[in-house]
Amino acid sequence: MTQPWPHRRIAFSLSAEQSLPIIVESIGLNDDQEPISRPEGFPLYHWLQTMEGEGELSLGGHSIPLPQHSGILLPPGVPHSYAASSARWETMYLTFGGIAAPSMLASLGMQEAAFFRWERDSICGTLLLSMLERLESVVDMFGLEASIDAYRFxxxxxxxxxLHQNTSVQRNVEKLQPLIEWMEQHYGNPAIGLDDLAAVLGISGRYLSTLFNQTFGVSPYGYLIHVRLRKAKERLIGGSACTVARIAGEVGFRDVSHFVATFRRTVGMTPEQFRNLH
Incomplete structure (x- = not known):
């Protein structure tokens, strides 16, 4: 059984060496991520990845799931917020700036907000943790090692x-926005299928699936399930006396057993447990 990582955090002074191409401000691990809201964005580049559990990031008025083996890079000044969508959400983060950071990221095709996924055994999942452990054990007086490690990462x-090359999250969100808004209005219809979703945008189901996987790392129907579960959470903690069975029907599940199983698998607890917790 995998043991949870201990909570660790380390910060580097921006005044250490201003001439470095990349200057690391902070790198850290949070074994129980608290909700964060930044209406003005963060002043530096901010990388956030999921180690265990699942979170949800709000960007441009839309929700982006952050399951295990995924992360997102946010440029400075981009308004966003994020919070756990499972019982516990373990994250790692990296914040950085530097005179060459914009040009370096542009050369890597990463100048805009970008969502990444990787395979379970990929080095992407452990490289940041190795960087954190190395910086904790070595006195990096000028921030040089941190700069090199950040560029390598x-x-x-x-x-x-x-998963797909040079695809901007924000650009795809603009394409998908009409459908996302449609889902927010029609999530309660249990008969919705891929063809119905594709018809909203007038594109093929295959192309729609590509767009969703590039942008959110899930299928169109997977995103719809995500919307339904979010609406269910709102009802569960909204002070309503509705039964779980009634809520399941209201958010688009054909039967309560499927709803409970999906909720438990995604959130890590049953709907009743979630209601009692909150």
Missing amino acids: LGTLSKFGR
Whole structure:
């Protein structure tokens, strides 16, 4: 059984060596990620990845699931918020700047907000943890080792982390926005299928699946399930006395057993346990 990583955090002063191409501000691990809201964005580049559990990031008014083996790079000043969508969400993060950071990221095709996924055994999942452990054990007075490690991490992520090449999350979200808004209105219809979703945008089901996997790392129907579960959570903690069976029907599940099984698998607890917890 995998043991949870201990909570660790390390920070580096931006004044250490301003001439470095990449300056690491902080790198850390949070074994129980708390909700974060940044209406003005973060002043530096911010990488966030899931180690265990699952989170949800809000970007441009839309929700992006962050399951295990995935992460997102946010440029400075991009408004966003994120929170756990499972019982416990373990994350790692890297924040950085530097005079050459914008040009380096542009050369790697990473100048805009970008979502990454990788295989279970990929080095992308452990490289940041190795970097953290190395920086904890070595006194890096000028931030040089951190700068080198950060560039190595970003290069590895660009090479091995993308499922599809050079696809901007924000650009795809604009394409998908009408459908995402449609899902928010019609999630309660249990008869919705891939063809119905594709028809909203007037494209093929295959192309729609490609767009969703590039942008969110899930299928269109998987995203719809994500919407339904979010709506179910709102009802469960909204002070309503509705039964779980009624909520299941209201959010688009044909039967309560399927709803409970899906909720438990995704959130890590039953709907009743979730309601009692909150």
